[in-house]
Amino acid sequence: MRSTLHISKRSCLNWMCMAACLVVIQTSCKKDKNTRPDYPVGSNENINTWILDSLKRYYYWTESLPAKPNLSIAPKEFFTSIRSGSDRFSYIILPNDPASYPPSSRGKYGFDYSTVKELNTGQVIGVIRQVLSESPASRNGLKRGDLIRKINGKLLSEANAETLQAELLASNQVSLGLAELSGNSLVDTRSVEVSTGVILDQREISRILESGGRTIGYLNFDTFNPGLAGSLLNVFANFKGSGISDLILDLRYNGGGQVAEAAGLCTLIAGLPYDKPFITYRGNKNGGTRTESIGSAATFDGTVNFSTLLQNNLGLTKVYILGTGATASASEVMINNLKPYIQVILIGEKTRGKDEASFRIFDDRKPKLVDWEMHPIIYKLFNAAGNGGYSNGIGPDISVNELETLPLLPFGDVNDPLIKAALSRITGKTKVALSALKQDRAGAFKIGSVLTNTHLLATENSIVITHR
Template identity: 35%
Template sequence: MKVSYLTLIKRYIPILLIGIAISFASCEKTAPPPPEEEELPGEEDEPGDQSAKNQKVNEWVTEQMRVYYYWNDEMPTDNNLDFGLTPPKFFETILNEDDRFSWIQKADELNEGMQGVSTSTGMNIMLFAYENDTKVFAVVKYIIPGSPADQVDLERGDIFTRVDGTEMTVGNYGDVLEPYSSGESFNITLATLEGNVLTTTDKIVTLTSAKVDEPSVHYHSIITSTNGKKVGYIFYNRFLNNKVDEVFDVFAEFKSAGISDLILDLRYNLGGGIAVSGALSALIMDDYNKENVFVKYNYNDRLNQEFDRAGQSRDERFYDLYPALSKNLPDNPSEDELIAAAEAIETKIKAANLNLPRVFVLATDNSASASELVIHNLAPYVNVIHIGGTTVGKNEGSITIEDERKPRQIDWAIQPIIVKLADKDGDGDYVNGLIPDEEIDEYEYLPLSPIGSKEDPLILTALRIIDPTEATASLAKQMSILRNQTRQADFGLVEAFKKRSIKPVPVLLDRYQVNPAIIDQLKVHR
């Protein structure tokens, strides 16, 4: 095994694939955007001591960005920067106009997010406008298993029109949903949708807020088609390197059951670790070979030159990804320890590999980053049938950079884009998103069907290809009726809310592949 394929990356700034959703039109009609948001408290320019603290943080941020940032040679010169701004405002001033995904965040919050932990009710929603784009209702997209929302028996497809007693409109929904956006407790008033008639009920559900540790696998099942084909289904919502065992367990179950096909549901998966995306791909493919290249990297000129000078490849095989998935490696592992970690993961891959010549991937405009990497980089090896919508178009990777001094002197961390991604053939041109083979818009089918249900339009589309007898005339008619009802009711997806509400999802990768000699050459302030 080559120990240092990503040798430029310090142990404390592992490469990540981060997903952030960018809105694309997915309905015939959309509601008007909400009024412009006011500046957040605490982001005003501050005099005196605070300005000096800001300068210290911003100088540190600039130093890191000039080394690692993909567009580092296009950053403004120091004399054109205002180092007294608050870190979030300052960070915006140094980002390239082509950068949609880099961000800055308090370090502790970002590190929790890396492990799939966040403070919330565990409910994820979408909004629709109705009554001539004057009022708004919310539809539950999914509930995180084990979360407060799960404990009160909310389900995908549930609808509500009021929050804390206030009815949502296109003019106030941003303020009304502030507790939801901020991860606080609130209550909702449920509604029903019968045909195209929306009715608010008197049922109120109270949602508490808590630290939610999201699993990567929300749901899985084995679906038996009309003709008896066994189809594995997995709703995979986070590419969490630290929870790869969830994936191994599900695939081992699928293999034991002898499934003939797989439906991989990534419709809301905004990304995560490259390592687990490689492992997931390896578990699917036929003729799997650990030596095959999964991903190629292109950094900024300075980092590329350092790779070349050290004789280090910028290609990464499946096998090279596996140490990042180990939970038992020390901080500074030896080559033997890295090899042992990779071999342990390789053993699990072989034991659960499904050896499939094709896979059905459900992906939408809420699918990004590692989700797209699986679709795009698995395609040279396997027939990938993409069902749903055009994806976000994030062909870039980022790293977490934080202050490792003890005690920490900088309490912010940055998540800059540092690399462009490509498949084994060097193709990575999907900045405008991946176009589906079968285009299906679930927003046109209300109420939403349960996750894993045959009635779900994306799943049904896959099953009709797997087993053409699956789509009975009555079911097809039912789907058509649902679609027509939604259109006739003139419901419009509120795109502005989708843009603002979907947040990045960071996950660790390759924290153990280190080459101190190259790092010393870069002279990065720690």
């Protein structure tokens, strides 16, 4: 989910004045009619000129922009044609045109799945990895761990896995043929029809776990939406009142969001003072370099009081974070930017690798002349120790692939392989637990390769959101 913060024109003149949310950009430079044609409003040339002018000012790779691009082509094609070859994540949309948005199984139906191939038999199945509450998927009885054998009546195979995923993402209704494992065999169970519909905001999942004589907090939330830190104050107050000694933060499918909320969560975990350096933004020649404190980052949008965050902080010196390839953006900011201050133990898989930030660029002229909105990369990100450069992902300290143990269990279940690995590390029984896990896998359905992953696809367009 994305949100915007509308600020005054005076604030717009100083694009480095804040740092934690989306912002409005006004690009109303006067044209020199002696050097630039006066293109008709609404024409590709007019829109693309606005795109190019905006990118020249804010784009991280502004020096790579072509001097004389083809302004006559469609805006989306134009934007793609002038992007830097180093740019993996910038995108452009029409806010009122759903077709211009990146496709998302989660956004349409409320679930994400991976198509996997079994190592020994070559069987192909879809594994539902997440089902959002109060979504079309949950209302039709789907749950995490369900297995998909057919999509729209077609048996999944290695040859058609990507085609059927594209078919699912392109339509507004899908038929899923479910199955369950009986030993190494798949047995068909039922068919489910799911249509697009309303998906409500997701609540966090929190638990108090007891293991090896220790009291451990577990927290899973879906995105770093505006107001997240404030909404979790009661959760952290409960953790604090319960006297937890350790915290497991489950970000395995968290695609990120606002820097402000990442800073707020770091404050609740570690209790860092207001003026501790938290994040450094490095932009182009116009943006320069700016370092921001954790207090400034956490409170700039006014959704939470920093003193309130400190009152509920856990004062931990260590945190266990669960991650996968779908852990991206602000989730990675938390992992990287806590490291100068406390020990961060990452469990699971290598993260997505989004060490870059953006803010939304759109036309704020009166009247508006361009409907398109851009989300270009504006900054590279670094922590208080000057460390960044994790574009290839952040590697785990303890490597665990949740798909190696089916069926997938509900979030917060102590037998979930990622949670089990964290509990084992906390209680000092890591070797024993890993040995038991290997025995559990013996003779089981073994994942040979992942063919498709809708959650990974969705993280292509989740960018760390900051301000100008």
